Amino acid sequence: DTEVTQTPKHLVMGMTNKKSLKCEQHMGHRAMYWYKQKAKKPPELMFVYSYEKLSINESVPSRFSPECPNSSLLNLHLHALQPEDSALYLCASSQSWGRTFGHQETQYFGPGTRLLVL
C-alpha cells in the first residue's frame, strides 16, 4: 500500500481566511513533504519533515505554516494568502530522508488539494 491521502480535495478561500490542508499516510514513512504545483509546471518543494522535525523550509512565506503532529500526519496552515498562491498543493512521503541511498527515499504523492484564493 503506497497511499497518501489529502483533504480537502478542493478549497476556495478569501485573502483574510484561515484554513488548513491535511495529509495522512499509514505506511510507516518517517519523511513527509509539501509541494506546490502551478498549472503546466513541475512540483516545487516547500517543506520537508523528517522524524516529525522540520528539515527544510524552501524560503516559503510565513503565511504558510507547516505542522507535523505525529509521524502519520502533516498539516499546512494557511493565513492571509494571496491570489497568486492558488495552485495544487501536494503532500508526499518516503520511508526516510537524508539517511540512506536508494528506494527508502522514493517519494509517494497524495492526490493534492486544489486551492483557489479569491
Add this chain to the structure above:
Amino acid sequence: EDKVVQSPLSLVVHEGDTVTLNCSYEVTNFRSLLWYKQEKKAPTFLFMLTSSGIEKKSGRLSSILDKKELFSILNITATQTGDSAVYLCARGGSNYKLTFGKGTLLTVNP
C-alpha cells in the same frame, strides 16, 4: 547547476506506437533518477534508477540510466489512450531533494 531537462516537451502519437521520453541532468553529484506519471492529480511513481545500464521494467514501460552521459530514457511500447499524461523526471541530489524537469506531455490518440 542542478538542472533537469526533459524532451520532447510534448508528443502526440497513435495507439500502438512506441515512444521514448528523454531526461538529462547537468550535475554529476547524483543519487537517483525517478520517473513519475501525472494525470489529473498526483504524480504516480514509476521507476527509481540508481545504477547505470540496468533496465527497470514494468509491463509496457521500461527505463534505463546512463550515469556517464547523464541521461535517462523512459520507453512505452504499444501505447494506449490511458498512457496519456505528463511524465515527470526528477533527480535526487546530494541534498536529498528532488529536482523535477518540466515534464513531457504525452497524448495517445485512438
